[in-house]
Amino acid sequence: MSELTMGLMYGAATLVVMFSGMPIAFALGVVAVSFMYFFMPSSSLDTVTQNVYEEMASITLLSIPLFILKGAAIGKSPAGKDLYSAIHTWMHKVPGGLGIANVFACALFAAMAGSSPATCSAIGSAGIPEMRRRGYSPGFAAGIIAAGGTLGILLPPSITMILYAVAAEQSLGRLFLAGIGPGVLLVGLFSGYAVYRARKEYRMAHAAFLNDGTTSAYLEVEHFTLAQKVEMLPRVLPFIVLLLGVMIALYGGYATPSETAGLGALLALVLIAIVYGIWKPRDLTPILSSTIKESSMLLLIIGMSLLYSYVMSYLHISQSAAQWVVAMALSKWVLLAVILLMVVVFGFFLPPVSIILMTAPIILPPLKAAGFDLIWFGVVMTVVMEMGLIHPPVGLNIFVIKNIAPDIPLKDVIWGVMPFVGLMFVAVILLCIFPGIATSLPEMLMGAK
Numbered sequence: 001m002s003e004l005t006m007g008l009m010y011g012a013a014t015l016v017v018m019f020s021g022m023p024i025a026f027a028l029g030v031v032a033v034s035f036m037y038f039f040m041p042s043s044s045l046d047t048v049t050q051n052v053y054e055e056m057a058s059i060t061l062l063s064i065p066l067f068i069l070k071g072a073a074i075g076k077s078p079a080g081k082d083l084y085s086a087i088h089t090w091m092h093k094v095p096g097g098l099g100i101a102n103v104f105a106c107a108l109f110a111a112m113a114g115s116s117p118a119t120c121s122a123i124g125s126a127g128i129p130e131m132r133r134r135g136y137s138p139g140f141a142a143g144i145i146a147a148g149g150t151l152g153i154l155l156p157p158s159i160t161m162i163l164y165a166v167a168a169e170q171s172l173g174r175l176f177l178a179g180i181g182p183g184v185l186l187v188g189l190f191s192g193y194a195v196y197r198a199r200k201e202y203r204m205a206h207a208a209f210l211n212d213g214t215t216s217a218y219l220e221v222e223h224f225t226l227a228q229k230v231e232m233l234p235r236v237l238p239f240i241v242l243l244l245g246v247m248i249a250l251y252g253g254y255a256t257p258s259e260t261a262g263l264g265a266l267l268a269l270v271l272i273a274i275v276y277g278i279w280k281p282r283d284l285t286p287i288l289s290s291t292i293k294e295s296s297m298l299l300l301i302i303g304m305s306l307l308y309s310y311v312m313s314y315l316h317i318s319q320s321a322a323q324w325v326v327a328m329a330l331s332k333w334v335l336l337a338v339i340l341l342m343v344v345v346f347g348f349f350l351p352p353v354s355i356i357l358m359t360a361p362i363i364l365p366p367l368k369a370a371g372f373d374l375i376w377f378g379v380v381m382t383v384v385m386e387m388g389l390i391h392p393p394v395g396l397n398i399f400v401i402k403n404i405a406p407d408i409p410l411k412d413v414i415w416g417v418m419p420f421v422g423l424m425f426v427a428v429i430l431l432c433i434f435p436g437i438a439t440s441l442p443e444m445l446m447g448a449k
Contacts, residue, residue: 003315003316003317003320004320006039006315006316006317007317007320007321010031010035010311010312010315010317013031013034013035014027014028014031014308017030017031018350024301024304024350024351024354025297025300025301025303025304025305026304028301028304028305028307028308028354028358029304029307029308031308032304032307032308032310032311033045033048033307035311035315036048036311039315040311040314040315044314048307051306051307051310052303052304052306052307056299056302056303056306058166059256059258060162060165060166060172060257060258061162061163061166061299061302062258062261063157063162063257063258063260063261064159064162064261064295064298064299064302065291065295065299066258066261066262066264066265067114067157067159067162067261067264067265068114068115068159068291068294068295068298069265069268069269069287069288069291069295070112070113070114070157070261070264070265070268071112071113071114071115071118072118072287072288072290072291072294073265073268073269073271073272073287074109074112074113074118074122074239074268074272075113075115075118075121075122075290076278076286076287076290077272077275077276077278078276079109079112079122079235079236079239079272079275079276080105080109080119080122080123080125080126081122081125081126082232082235082236083105083108083109083123083236083239084101084102084105084123084126084127084130085126085232086232086233086235086236087101087104087105087108088101088105088130089224089228089229089232090229090232091104092224094195095195095198095199096191096194096195096196096197096198096199098130098131098134098136098198099131099136099140099144099191099194099195099197099198100191100194100195101127102123102127102131102144102145102148102194103144103148103187103190103191103194104187104191105123105127105148106119106120106123106145106148106149106151107148107151107155107183107187108240108243109122109123110148110149110151110152110154110155111151111155111156111157111243112239112242112243112268113152114152114156114157114158114159115152115159116149116150116151116152116153116389116396116397117149117152117396117397117400118152119148119149119151119152120145120146120148120149120397120400120401120404121400121403121404123145123148123149124142124145124146124149124400124401124404124405125404127141127144127145128141128142128145128401128404128405128408129405131144135201135205136198136201137201137412137416138405138408138409138412138416139408139412139413139415139416140197140201140416141405141408141416142401142405142408142412142413142416142417143390143413143415143416143417143418143419143420144190144194144416144420145401146389146390146395146397146398146400146401146413146416146417146420147190147390147397147417147420147423147424148190149389149397149400150386150387150389150390150397150424151183151186151187151386153352153382153385153386153389154179154182154183154186154379154382154383154386155179155180155183156176156177156179156180156247156250157176157246157250157257157260157261157264158176158179158382159298159353160352160353160356160382160385161175161176161179161378161382162257163302163353163356163357164356164360164378164381164382165378167356167357167360167364168360168364168374168378170374170375170378171375171446172257173250173251173257173442173446174375174442174446175375175378175379175442176250176251177251177441177442177445177446178375178376178378178379178438178439178441178442179379179382179438180441181437181438181440181441182379182383182427182431182437182438185427185430185431185437186383186386186423186424186427189423189426189427190420190423193419193420193423197419235275238271238274238275239271242264242267242268242271245263245264245267246260246263246264246267249263251445269284269287298353301351301353301354301357302353302357305353305354305357305358306357308357308358309357309358309360309361312361312362313361318361318362319361321362322361322362322363322365322366325338325362325363325366332370332371332372333432335366335367335370336367336370336372336377336432339363339366339367340380340381340384340428342359342363343355343359343381343384343385343388344384344387344388346358346359346388347384347385347387347388347389347391348388348391348392350388351396352382352385352388352389355385355388356381356385373435373439375438375439375442376431376435376438376439379431379438380428380431380432380438383424383427383428383431384424384428386424387421387424387425390417390420390421391417391418391421392414395417397417398410398413398414398417401413
């Protein structure tokens with residue numbers, strides 16, 4: 001059987017099993033084991049557990065459950081609400097300040113938690129009702145939280161980037177540093193749009209008031225005293241110190257990513273115990289339960305994805321696909337565009353974890369041969385996968401928003417996120433034109449590769 005036929009069968013079988021509704025981890029495992037049974041030596045089935053274990057026995061992957069524990073400790077506490085309230089208190093006089101406060105809160109919370117759904121849930125549960133109470137349209141309120149939540153897979157510590165570092169065999173420290181510049185770029189773009197949209201909605205509310213006397217919360221003026229502003233800081237500053245401490249430990253060379261993750265998780269538990277009094281077993285049970293569930297699910301997906309990739313490699317599917325892409329003799333940027341388009345299409349149906357582990361063996365060799373920096377590409381690919389989190393039909397963050405704001409129609413949520421999809425596309429273009437946005441910081445702090 002030709003490698004082309006084998007590859008088409010493998011892809012078709014994967015789509016059929018996934019669209020059957022089977023969980024992704026089991027779907028990938030079923031396809032991989034089935035092809036091992038029919039097309040590989042019978043003895044290969046005896047090594048399934050060994051292969052999965054060896055692929056997962058990575059000290060880098062050890063950091064994933066620890067970062068999840070850190071995120072769960074912060075996400076299950078009122079830290080997100082307090083963070084949002086503090087930023088809003090200090091920025092309320094800025095035009096569109098409430099929207100900007102939500103973007104900043106999402107960015108900071110994402111950097112502490114490393115999870116997109118957790119960021120959406122923690123900031124959105126406080127931010128969406130507050131924005132709607134002050135006149136923001138439901139779609140805009142939902143869109144800005146959904147988009148801000150995507151920063152959880154770009155800003156370090158990003159679990160998605162950890163997996164890319166493993167799949168691409170790149171430095172995790174460099175990859176984390178490379179995500180900071182684009183993360184700041186997206187925060188700037190989202191904040192700029194928040195100002196524009198808030199001003200537009202304010203003008204509409206003002207015009208409605210002049211025409212027929214319709215009042216809007218947009219027209220109300222808020223005041224916070226200096227004492228009220230200062231009062232918000234004590235609950236927030238410890239978590240900012242935690243974020244800075246983890247960053248210094250990681251990038252200062254004082255600890256490995258796994259050690260940093262362990263330190264961050266421990267300090268997060270200590271902080272929620274001191275600040276919020278969350279230390280009793282009944283208080284910690286939801287945190288530990290959430291960590292175990294999410295870690296188990298994620299590591300199972302990782303293990304099955306790696307087995308899936310191993311079978312692809314053994315059957316020469318990934319090598320043949322990579323050679324086929326190279327043989328097309330596409331120009332450098334056309335090759336990049338085709339690959340990113342493929343990532344976008346996969347994003348319609350798959351989470352970032354599966355996209356990285358399934359496509360890495362195929363797309364990375366041609367990109368490396370074309371002269372692309374794989375650290376830079378990892379950041380660009382992450383931004384593209386961020387788009388997948390907020391565009392239909394499967395955008396995970398859209399459904400998180402529907403869960404925390406069920407009264408907002410799905411149509412409004414989708415239309416609310418579309419401008420942010422466009423802004424992410426702009427960010428990708430800027431990264432292609434100015435790659436230094438991603439590469440300058442790691443080169444400055446860690447030297448050239």
